[in-house]
Structure formats: structure tokens, C-alpha cells
Amino acid sequence: MDQPMLAHYIDGRAWAPAEPRVGDVYNPATGEVARQVALAATGDVERVVASAANAAPAWAATSLAKRTQVLFKFRELLSARADEVAALITGEHGKVLSDARGEVIRGLEVAEFACGIPHLLKGSYSANASTDVDVYSLRQPLGVCAVISPFNFPAMVPLWFVPIAIACGNAVVLKPSEKDPSAANLIAQLWTEAGLPDGVLNVVHGDKEAVDALLNHPDVASVSFVGSTPIAKYVYETATANGKRVQALGGAKNHMLVLPDADLDLAADAAVNAGFGSAGERCMAISALVAVEPVADELIAKIRERMAGLRTGDGTRGTDMGPLVTGAHRDKVTAYVAAGSDAGADLVVDGRDGTFDGSDTGFWLGPTLFDRVTPEMSIYRDEIFGPVLSVVRVASYDEGVALINANPYGNGTAIFTNDGGAARRFQNEATVGMIGINVPIPVPVAYYSFGGWKDSLFGDTHAHGTEGVHFFTRGKVVTSRWLDPSHGGINLGFPQT
Template sequence: MTAPARITHFIDGSPWGGQAERTSPVYNPATGEQTGELDLASGDLVGEAVAAAHTAFAEWGRTSLAKRVQVLFRFRELLNERKGEIAALITAEHGKVLSDAEGEVARGLEVVEFACGIPHLMKGGYSESASTGVDVYSIRQPLGVCAVISPFNFPAMVPLWFLPVAIATGNTVVLKPSEKDPSAAQAIVELWHEAGLPGGVLQLVHGDKEAVDALLTHPDVKAVSFVGSTPIAKYVYETGTAHGKRVQALGGAKNHMLVLPDADLDLAADAAINAGFGSAGERCMAISALVVVDSVADELVAKISERMASLRTGDGTRGTDMGPLVTAAHRDKVAGYIDAGEEAGATLVVDGRGGDVDADGEGFFVNPTLFDHVSSQMSIYTDEIFGPVLSVVRVATYDEGLDLINANPYGNGTAIFTNDGGAARRFQDEVQVGMVGINVPIPVPVSYYSFGGWKNSLFGDSHAHGTEGVHFFTRGKVVTSRWLDPSHGGINLGFPQNA
């Protein structure tokens, strides 16, 4: 067994050379082996990173759009060339299978490509002669130092939701990735600097709550982007806004998939498998509640159960279908929910506790699990499990299913499976959820639309990337301009009027 590698901060363009007072272990979840020792930032070190970003903003915020875009294009090419290396880092520290990790990087790359069009996205409006001799126009300007706090489940994609847009619009950034799987973010930061980004524009600090609180309260941090669980998202939003910051905090989810009797049940069964067990259920867009009209529930549950028998769980580098959970503690938590569901009286169709896995060592595995006859009072329904546990809730009608979804405190993503266009159109209008799929189980928007939910799945007014992302990282300014004719003069103390 090799000694764990040191993973440290990246400040002002260089790896940090100090000695950390606190560290945290990083594991390969497929084997249980510790592979890294992560330096955790103190509040003072976060302050150093913010100071470096604040100094760099003075120049980067005035850098031309043309020069900023040149860096974006070079970064895009480097990321595309090295995407396989970054995917391997994700698999090694998060555990998701390699094909899923590659898809994560590809979706992040789409946002980089979107940000390459920032000259067009930053264009303002212009009205000539709004009044006699008076022109009015609008401009958008960067905020300053922005903080990005990203989660463990998408260690590359989520930073890439925010960094390209924030940097392209002229801000400087301090990134704090998850301490569970930090190496993909580390590699991405190094690629930014290889692409020619000035050293102070992007800082990387590793840490826990101490680092987060330092970012939320630092007076030079102007905006915070966060993705994580709802309780922490609420804390980030309330703390950040209390300290005068602009905050977008994307929280948790309990995503429902409504299946109507006229749906293609083979398509619906495949979709339930893909959306329920992809990335071991550790997605904020995972389908965890399958809401089925009772007349087709038996048939659909049978089709899902049959497909689950062919799934292979194990090390994500071995061509398996599903990898481990991220930590031993999270594995135990998910297994506890399976215990609770069984005790509450739900029908355990497929038990994911135990079973064979294709991996060396003692990894953090829970196999795909299927419950039927789940009620809305059970914890396996009410809580975001964030694991490979799919719960089937039976309803009598479309209206009952819709009411169940709308009564849920989360509103991140949802889907309907039907061949009835009228029902689908009604659902997209009536469902109280931010992202909707019609015969699409994971409706993550493309980069030029914005990602975000409703209700307890989002704190703040702005969604991620797309035009809302551009607006979040900039402030609007309106200029009213008059260049006087040399022959014009005179004093008039009256209130200005349009004429």
C-alpha cells in the first residue's frame, strides 16, 4: 500500500507551501483504501486567498472581453484533451463508474463552451434620442470576488457550472470543493492556469465548515454559489445574505417520476433504472420516488425488478453498471434507510444490503434496492436518501399523483411518462417543480438554459449557468448621456422632463 498523497491549496497561481494544522483523509470508495491526505484551510488562509483574488480583480475586471475569451477557448481545448484524466480522478475518489464520470466532465464542458460566447451575452441595450439629444444605454459589470462551494457528488461538473461564467464576466473566484473528492477540482484549476489565466484570478482552498464560514463572512467576497443539501444550503443563504452577499444556494431534492397507464412501460422501466441507480443514486436529479397509477403498477414493478437482476455493482473502472457510495458513513446511512423502510411495512422487492460486488478490498457498497407499496409517511419517501433506493408509490389517478408531487417540500426535478400529449402539457403547466422531463427521466437543462429548482431546492433568485448565471455574476448599470452642442447653454433648475 502506497502512502497517501498530499493534496493542498492553490493560491495566487501556485501550490500552497505551508504546513496545515488540520488534515482530512481522502479514500478510494471502491476499495476503502486511503489515497490522499487533504490540507484543510484555516480562516486566516481563506483570508489570504480572498486577498489575492481581490488584488487580481483590479486588473482582470478591466481586461477586455477579447482577452478573456482567448483564455476561455484555450481552457476549453485543454479540458477536452484531458477529460479522460479528470474522469479517472472522479472515479477514484467519488466512485461513480468511468462512463458516468466522463459524462459529468462533458456536461461541464458544455458550460465552458457557453461562456466562450460571453461577448454576446454581455451586450447591453442602446436607445438613441430617448429625449432630445439624450441617449440611454445599459451595461453589465462584474461583482468582484466570488466564492464557489461545490459538493461531492459532481466534483467536476458543478465547479464548471460556475467558474467559466464567473471568470468570463470579469470576476475573480475562490473555489472550495468537497473535502471528500477534491482532486478533480484541483486538476481543473491547474488547467485554468495552464490556459493563461492570471494567477490571482482563481484560488483553490480545501476545507470544511471553518473555510465555508470564512468565505460567507469575509467582507471582500461579493457573491456565493453553493450546491449541497437543503439544510446547509439554507444556512449558506441565510449567513451569506446576512453579511451582504449575493447568494445562489441550490439544495436537495426528492424527485418524482409519474407513470400514467398509457405510457410505454418498457421505456419507463429503463428510465427508472437509469435515473434511480445511476451514480449510485448520488444525484440531486436522481429519481427516488416512482409514482405509478395503480392499474399498471404490478407490471411496471415486475419489469424493473427483472432489469435490476442484470445490474453489476463494483469498482467503476471495471465496466460495472454502478459504483460504491462515497464514504463508509454514507453507506451505513443508506443501509439504515433500507432497514427503516422494511420496518415501516413497505414491500422490499429487491434488497441491496449485501450481495456480490466486483471490487478489491472493503469498499462502500450498497446494491440497487427497490421498494413497493411505499406511503408518503415513510422516511424512505420523505427524506432525501441520496443512494440507490427506488420507492414505488401507487396512486389511483393523474390528479392524485400530481397532488402528491406538489405537496412535497422539494421542487428540483420531476418527470412524466405518457403517450398522451394533453396530459404531458397539463403536467408541465401544473407541476410545481423547477425542471420537468416529458418521457425524459433526468431533465438537466443544456448549458444555455439555467439549472435550478423551486421550493426547498433553491435559496436565492438565480439558477445556475445560462442567462441567469450571467446575470448573477454581473450588475446592471444604465447610463443616460447627453453631449451638448457647443452652441447650447443656459441654466434651468426645473426637474428634467422628456421632450
């Protein structure tokens, strides 16, 4: 039987070519194809970008007051329909409903931040910098901005970029992951309902062909990307070679350093939550727990006790952890489990042996715990992107920090301690972009910016916050002299927008 097909979203409506290439979108809890998605050819991308380029000038000329009205309306619509967006995420990604709704709410925070765009775009002014000469600064939109988002956060990551880009006066082409694309279309529909003019936000679905078409298109001014490090590097190098502004957020290997004075119950809770939430498919997941001896044995016992109570299954059934996103990805993660065991790590809990609350054909892997992991093992070196937590034992704080700083990734890290001095040292000494102190997943709130260091970021601009506003605008400085006064006549009415 033919599956329903998700089309592109262009000019405020669904559109697909007469005979599109299509990809399968699975329900990970059943392993069945839920729908198909149109995969754009280069010509389809041309049509989408042309629509955005046509809409961009009028939107850039729209007053800040009117743009803000659209943003506030979008915020209200998304808040009202958050559960509907979350259900789409659970059905295609697999994460449990509570986690999916939390993702939407965190994305909503960025939309709320963007509602303050009139303040955020204010320039500076120096009167009489020279005799009768004034100097002032402006920030103006780029034009057409591409956003290429990953499968693990099909709503939150687009919402990191799209509201700010639109608020700044740009048109946006969003290319979501083809693994779970439906949330992007619903969010685009909400923008249309909020009064966003046609073409200011378009959604194009696709695979590498669509990505390459965006990276090489001369009318695309900027690219925002989140994904694995090899692809982030490719996106950065290709887009910058074509003269585009790029923020490309890559992969991670996040460490959680536990000192002997830490509250081990708090640390165990945090390790389980941050290691296995969303089945470990988070760029901010804790995958390496660095235990400063002599706490490892006690901490592992507490973690194992908590893992025993976790339910893995269909995310709509009130379980704690859902399936992995595809069968191929599940097989990749289970191969790492086998490799870790073969390399000599102590497999404390084997998620392959779990029982699952769902269809036998779902893409299941339960929470997995390794002990006595060493830095040369693949389960330590590589970003696994699954529910696999590795414990590395070290003898001291200094050894733990050295291990973290030697890692090529620098996305997020955390320290668990009751020693304020140690925490302060750690926040200054860790060569990582986002630091948690007794907080296992230190994702910044919307008015700060998200992003890592080293191989976790290509480009020098982080997502959302004031760095996001600067990324989606260009600065201009005006030097002005007016020799004669003038006025616009008499009008006693209250100014309108």
C-alpha cells in the same frame, strides 16, 4: 505510511501552510485512504481571498476579446484531458468511468456557453431618449465570487459557475468538497495553462471552518452553493446577512409519474437509469416512482428484471454502478433501507445482499427497490442520496400530481405518457423547477438555467445560462449628453484587441 497531501491552489501554484489540518480522502472502491487534503483555517481563507481581490480589478478591465481567448483555450485543454479528470473523479467519488466522463462533458458545455460572453454581456442603447441625451445599459462584474461545490459532481458543478463568473470579469475562490477534491485542482491548473492570470481562480480546500470564513468575508461579493437543503438554507441565511448575493441549490425528492398509457419498457429503463446511476448520488436522481394503477405490478416486474443484470463494483472495471462515496454515507443509506422495511414497505430487491466486483472493504450497497411505499415513511420523506428507488401506487393522474406538489422539494420531476394532453397539463401543473416528459433526468442544457423551486432553491437565481450571467454581473444604466464632437485622430490600421 504518510499519504500524499493535496494542497490549495493559489496564484497559479500549489500552496499549503507549514502545519495544515488535514482530512482523509478515500478510494470508495477499496475503502482505503488514497491521499490527504489540506483543510483551510480562517487565516488560509484570508490569504486566498486576498489573492483573488488583488487579481480582480485587472481581470475586470481585460477586454472581452482577450477573456474569450482564455475561455476557448480552457475549453480545448479540458476536452483534451477529460479522461484524466474523469479518472480522478472515479478514484475519489466512486462513480463509474463512463459516468465520470459524462459529468466532465456536461460541465464542458457550460464552458462552451461562456465562450459566447461578448454577446451575453451586450447592453441596450437608446439614442436621443431626450434631446441630445442617450441612455444605455452596462453589465459589470461583482469582484470576488465564492463557489462551494458538493461531492457528487466534483467537476460538473464547479463548471456550472466558474467559467461564467470568470467570463464576466470576476475572480473566483472555489471550495470543493473535501471528500473528492483532486478534480478541482486539475481544472484550476488547466485554467492557468489557458492563460488565466494568477489569482483569478484560486482553490481552497476545507470543511465548515473554510465555508464560514468565505460566507463572512467582507471581500466576497457572491456565493454559489450546491448541497443538501439544511446546509443550503444555512449558507443562504449567513451570506445574505453579510450582504452577499447568493444562489444556494438544495436537496431534492424527485418523482417520476407513470401513466397507464406509457411505454412501460421505456419507463422501466428510465427508472433504473435515473434511480441507480451514480449510485443514486445525484440531486436529479429519481427516488420516488409514482405508478398510476393498474400498471404498478407490470412495471415493477420489468424494473426488477433489469436490476438483475446490473453489476455493482469498482468503477474502473466496466461495472454499471460504483460504491457510495464514504463508509459513513453507505451506513446512513443502509439505515434507511432497514427503516423502510421496518415501516412496512415491501422490500422487493435488497441491495445489502448483493455481490460486488471489488474489494471486500469498499463502500458497497447494491440497487434497492421498495414497493407499496407511503408518504409518511422516512424512505419517502427524506432525501436518501443513495441507490434506493421507492414505488408509490396512486389511483389517478390527479392523485399523482397532488402527491408531487405536496412534497416540500421542487427540484426535478418527470412524466411518462403517450398522451400529449396529459404531458402538457403536467408541465403546467407540477410545482417543480425542472420537468421531464419521457425524460427521467431533465437537467437543462447549458444555455438554459438549472434550478428548482420550494426547498430545493434558496435565492431567486438558477445556475448557468442567462440567469448565471445576470447573477455574476450587476446592471448599470448611463444617461449621457455630449455637447461637442471629438475624434481621436487619423489611423488607417485595422483595430486590434
